Amino acid sequence: MPERNTGSDTSRPTRRRFLELLGKGSFVAAFGGIFTTTMRFLMPNVLYEPPTTFAIGEPDDFAPESATFLEDGRLFVFRRPEGLFAISSICTHLGCNVRWNAERGGFDCPCHGSSFDKNGKNIAGPAPSPLKWYELSLNADRQMVVNTRKEVDKNFRLQV
């Protein structure tokens, strides 16, 4: 009961005192109510954001030894002889899209000059951590599915 917590004088438990307490308490409670309501109202329960799990096509859509940038999913898909893997294109510094530098075999961020190696490890510039690796899997239709909620380590390969 919130009105007990207002911490006023209980040494004079007159009716008047109690009423005052009750009144003040309910004020506090009411404002608490308004505050909670408002804060809760401002936190949406449903979102219209793009899904975090989405299909990106069949493995054969990606040529061997290729690096493909999927702009909708903001990620790179790599196909190597040992398997496929997906690396996020979101720079860990401030969220720009990094670019694949084929000459060097690594990623560069155009915003603030961070550099990453071919596994997405940050090697220069302000980026504080390596690029994320996303889980790749195959669904029943032989489509590859990326789950951006699930991070994997850099040994991950999807065998096909």
Place this chain on the structure above:
Amino acid sequence: MKPFLETWVRRLTAGRVWKSFFRHGPVNTDLNRSLVITSNVALHLHPVKVRRDSVRFWYTIGLGGLSFLLFLVLVITGILLAFYYVPSTTLAYRSIKDIDNVVSYGRILRNMHRWAAHGMVITVVLHMCRVFFTYAFANPREFNWVIGVFLLLSTIGLSFTGYLLPWDQLAYWAITVGTSMASYAPVVGEKIRYVLLGGNVVGQGALIRFYVLHCFVLPAAMIGLLAVHFWRVRKDGGISGPQLVGTPERETVTAFPSKSYGLMAIVPGQDITAERYPEHYVLTWTHLIPKEVLATIIAIAALNLVSVFFNAPLEELADPRVTPNPAKAPWYFLGLQELVHYSALVGGVLLPALTVIGLLCIPYLDTRREATGVWLSRRRLVPNVIFGLFVVSMTVLIIVGTFFRGANWAFVTPW
């Protein structure tokens, strides 16, 4: 626990920081009771002392204050709702559905906004009636009545523009019917409708226009007019009341000793109204503020309860192909729609125009300076009866239009 808390409260209120916020001491002397009012920007709306007559509940019934309170509620709930609302014909309805269904407390906030809006239209009209029946618009308050008329128009404008935003059948057809009534005005009618809707039919153009009017233009106008309205109340010596009788004796109260003149040197001296007729004046803090607090609490609690139990209407998605039968304008225009049913010219043009012009002219035509501040004075029998008849007949028409009209505008009984 208790001494610890008290110590801290004392320390806090004695500190420099607290003192920088609140310049008055504990509110237990008349001086501090005055200082509370003058040193607080919100309370400074009030004078330090108000006339005893004007704080009598049954004199004002608190209608002006209630209207303002509802306006504040509408601003706050409106801002919150605007975080979710999208003024687009394809998304508006969905965003309202989201607010109603999956945003926490969204349904209740929308209900509050809706019911407070309807409530405000009612309280503003009742406030106007109170002012008329107590002859409170008499000199020097004629202009404030005029401002009041514009406030009434802004209120209706806000309600009307807000009506369209949910983009449901109710909204769509109420606005279609409502704006069509405007187009009966000769020469300019069609143009007015065209400008208002940003097109010939209610569509995306109308929605965005109504949105801008509802969220920016009209609230700004409202706030400006309210400022003038309140300022005028103060400048005209507080709210009206009967002729004062007694001794205009000075009481030496010096609120600001350092001040030797008032209002940018135009008014010399420290003289304030409160110092005259001391027996007729009481301290605002002790006599008015508690009443306002009580009224506020009751009003908000009532609004909360209504909003928990009664949902604001939301009909099917607007569909220009399907006209509900009957299609009704917002309720406050149903009196006019009822008249339009008999004569488009009378209901659509003459009556609204004459009403507005008449209201604006009242204080300059009805100028017998007597019986101010008295409810329904017998000496003002004729104007009171005329105004009363007008209000009652409009009310009857609205009730008929709202409850007694069914499909094809045929007479029905609601039971």
Place this chain on the structure above:
Amino acid sequence: MTRRAAGVVVLAWAFLAGCTEDSQPKRDIVMDVAAAMGEGFDTPASRGGELYSRYCSVCHGATGKGDGFNAFNLNPKPRNFSDTAFVRQLDTTLIREAISRGGRAVGLSGLMPPWRYTLTKRDIDDLVIYVAKLSATE
């Protein structure tokens, strides 16, 4: 409901309406008609029935008695599905197999063709249900 913005009026109205409303249950005509049709509406058995009359009834007969117009020149004669005792002792997997792979596949008459390339799995499931029902209704 806006039209009834005044809550008091709503309540009064609701009260009055509540008093006068008769308790006569209303007819939901379409639902009654649909219920009366029963099997006429799409259920596995009714779908099976349609398939049966299309593909099977020429030999097995409209009611499953093995008396279709084409039955006279067949030897052995087509099965009589309305023979309850006979169908009961059958396993539904046997019926399913006979329909899908033909009579020869289950050691019965080769005059019964295989239907697995013609009908879908669901079609055959529905047929099995219908055939089992033919005996039950008898």
Place this chain on the structure above:
Amino acid sequence: MKTAICISGVLLFISFLLILQDDFNQQWKQVQQRFATIDENRFYSADGDAYAAEPGVKQIVVSGLDRVDRCTTCHLGVQESKYAHAVAPFTTHPGDMLRIHDPKEFGCTACHLGQGYAVSFETAAHEKLEFWNETMLPRELLQATCGTCHLSEEVPAAPQLTRGRLLIRDKGCSGCHDLNNFFEDTPRGPDLEGIGNKTTPAWLYQWLKNPRAYLKDSRMPAFRLSDHEIVSLMEFLMSLNTKDSPPRLIKEQPSEEGNEDDGGTLVSESRCISCHAIHGRGGKLAPELERVGDKVREEWLANFLRNVHYYQPEKVMLEYNFTDRNALDIAAYVLGEFSEEAYELPDSVEALLPRSESQRKDRIEQGRKLMAKYGCDGCHTISGKRLSPRVGPKLTNIGSRLESTLDFGKMTDVVPTLYNWMYMKVKQPAVFDSTSIMPDFHLTDREALEITLALLGNRELEYSEEYLVRESERSLYRKPAGAFGELFERYSCISCHSIDKYGGDISTAPLTIEGSKVQYEWLKDYLLNPSAIRPLLAERMPRFRMTEREAALMADYIKKVYVSDDIPGFFEYELTSQSADAGRRLFMELGCRSCHIVEKTGGYVGPQLDDVGDRLEAGWLFSWLRSPLTYNAETIHPDYGFSEEQAKQLTAYLMTKRGAQ
């Protein structure tokens, strides 16, 4: 004052408590808690396959259908088979519909209706909800919503919808109502110009009064006309008598009596029964002939038979090459055989007939107006023209009609839903309003229900084009070129045979690839003298009495044009006697004889095969045996899944079956 403030403060506090509980007590939260405790989840959690659904509102956003469906917030098991026997609302979706229509792409409410935005039972419109037009469809009407996206006439997975649509088309609803495009068709009734030459006022009176008195399955609905109106219409119709000079007018008028016996022979030889029903047997393409003798005038009938396409410009019926004599014989036979009792006008109607020429003119004018008023011209044109636009309301969006706008008239004891309203309206058009001009179609319960279902799906919603399944490019009929085209139309081939899915369905042999299927010599002989290939069918090819030149020309054209590249034209497979023997063994083992006659014995379901080697091309036989459904989706010939070798052997065997042997 303080007391008042305190008490009201408590009130305020309580009001906020009420507000706060609104979020905590949401129905879906309780449902999700319950889901975690159902048997299926407890069982699986022991398995280590713990229930891992995250709490919260779940939604499927289907932007193409403009829907946001949150049904899965509570229906948590719909997509997982392990919940097949779970309690409601967690049960798996029955059937395999979700495999064809992935909920991610289609959501829930596009099919089931209801309010997808909502997350409580009541607000989801499981049952009627105020101000939500899409109450969830009852199971019985579920196929209605298929029709909102599937804009083709036939939707195979939705048989009720398909039947409803076919009924709508067959009843000619689009004559009066604007319906979806695929219902558009040629007018349902005959053109009325010349009806004054064809029939008698007495018959017209009976017909307009009650079409079913003449034809018990009449397609013409019953209008509720007063005798006065009928007389006006009758006068107007009798004034349409300008079709009286056909090119081959029979000059020797009925002084020359026809020979009924010869007429009878001609009727059976011409296979009239393929299209016209006689005594309940026969085709449904053309009117029943049960009592036609009481309807038409003999000299008109004779002239009609000589000049079919003059009287019937739409050329549905073929032009037989009858002589004057033949025509008179048939007319005499028909009038003698197919009549019961001559129609006569009742005395009360007799009294209404116009007495002067000016009165007659007034009546004719009134009749013309009535024709427009009742929308008769929706089905019957006059010289190919309509008198007025459609008289009925547009129905392309009828499924979206708000229930609040429905007028149930005096029928207050009915649940006021749109489907009940539509059902009652189509079943008994005057039920709500006795002044309605909509005629009575004498629908059965089932027909009315299926039409209701089909109309319920007629909705114009903001669906993106990719969701709409339109009729697969229905190939339009084009008259074939040259002399063949003339003959093709003269013999109205398209009335019975279809080409590329266009045309009639009386014949079981579409002409699309007929050239690859049959041999030239056989085809030519068949055109000259059609024999019964399938003795069981009442619908048989009529005898056209065409010349040998015509038959050769048509056979030649068909062999050259109506062919498929997929079917080998010249078949080089080794049709050795060895493989033919293997084919024969296969044929006997597989029980082909249950349906086909070979070596004089066998069933009557399929065509007899004793002369099949003269009739069919080897390439066709081979292709057909490999995959019958490819060539005729309607066939009941089972697909045996033959290997290439088996099909070759069977073909070799069948090609040895020659009539000459």
